[in-house]
Amino acid sequence: MYTNPLYRPPSEARSLIIQLTEGCSYNKCTFCGMYKDKPFRLRSPEEIRTHIEYLKQYDPRPDKIFIADGNFLCLSTDKILTHLQMVKSNFPSATRISCYAGPLDLIRKTSEDLTAIRNGGLDMLYMGVESGNDEVLKRINKGVTSKEMIEAGKKAVKHGFTFSCMIISGLGGDELSQAHALDSAKVISEIDPQYFALLTLNLEPNTPLYQQVMKGEFTLMSPDDIMIETYKMIEALSLTNCVFRSNHVSNYVNLSGILNKEKAAILKKIKVAMSSRDYTPEYFRRL
Numbered sequence: 162m163y164t165n166p167l168y169r170p171p172s173e174a175r176s177l178i179i180q181l182t183e184g185c186s187y188n189k190c191t192f193c194g195m196y197k198d199k200p201f202r203l204r205s206p207e208e209i210r211t212h213i214e215y216l217k218q219y220d221p222r223p224d225k226i227f228i229a230d231g232n233f234l235c236l237s238t239d240k241i242l243t244h245l246q247m248v249k250s251n252f253p254s255a256t257r258i259s260c261y262a263g264p265l266d267l268i269r270k271t272s273e274d275l276t277a278i279r280n281g282g283l284d285m286l287y288m289g290v291e292s293g294n295d296e297v298l299k300r301i302n303k304g305v306t307s308k309e310m311i312e313a314g315k316k317a318v319k320h321g322f323t324f325s326c327m328i329i330s331g332l333g334g335d336e337l338s339q340a341h342a343l344d345s346a347k348v349i350s351e352i353d354p355q356y357f358a359l360l361t362l363n364l365e366p367n368t369p370l371y372q373q374v375m376k377g378e379f380t381l382m383s384p385d386d387i388m389i390e391t392y393k394m395i396e397a398l399s400l401t402n403c404v405f406r407s408n409h410v411s412n413y414v415n416l417s418g419i420l421n422k423e424k425a426a427i428l429k430k431i432k433v434a435m436s437s438r439d440y441t442p443e444y445f446r447r448l
């Protein structure tokens with residue numbers, strides 16, 4: 162019933178996943194192997210009907226729903242609204258519907274589009290910012306600048322979506338680590354989302370960046386250097402009331418707290434972990 166591989170944010174672990182689209186219509190980021198072998202498409206009405214009937218047997222009264230795959234928001238606003246209505250009428254118990262949001266899709270939508278989509282029942286968006294540094298964004302082929310990333314994020318927040326941003330530690334390598342830390346802190350602070358997740362670079366062999374590592378064109382950072390970068394990034398953040406999580410399987414140290422309120426405690430935890438080199442082992446990061 163699902164076309165694999167299937168991805169969802171860690172915080173959607175208990176949500177019902179409804180796969181309305183497959184793949185990512187952009188699919189050009191050099192570090193991302195999620196949908197490299199899965200061309201983007203909107204599933205046919207017949208496929209969606211069968212999928213929904215199957216899901217209803219398995220989980221008829223979900224509390225939360227996550228719409229997969231990569232970028233449901235790239236569809237036309239009319240199509241998004243039709244599908245949201247269909248999801249809501251089949252699963253009226255759901256109190257939250259969420260999906261991934263690409264920055265380009267958010268930028269393309271007008272204010273009227275986003276208001277209609279928010280009112281149509283889409284509550285939460287997850288956007289991969291990846292880095293706030295323009296050179297890193299260019300090298301990973303993200304397709305937007307840091308300015309556009311801020312524009313996309315602010316648009317989502319302004320239109321009432323609960324908003325979650327993700328940054329990837331180590332994405333600039335040693336060369337751009339300092340700029341990646343400080344510029345990412347700047348972009349996340351400007352957007353001021355309700356949720357901020359920090360993951361650590363963990364490459365699949367089917368990605369262009371993995372090939373660059375194999376050719377010696379990009380060097381993965383050591384756990385110590387990743388933690389120095391993390392410390393700098395968190396220290397430079399200025400957030401109103403943001404749930405921070407860095408407890409993904411890719412992370413060397415599990416961190417969480419409210420930013421900025423609990424910044425001092427998070428920074429202290431990083432220092433303690435660094436002094437004892439208490440890091441998640443590499444084999445576990447690849448599970």
Ligand code: SF4
Pocket residue numbers: 185186187188189190193194195196231263289
């Ligand atoms: S990171 Fe997101 S936008 Fe980039 S290729 Fe992967 S799914 Fe698509």
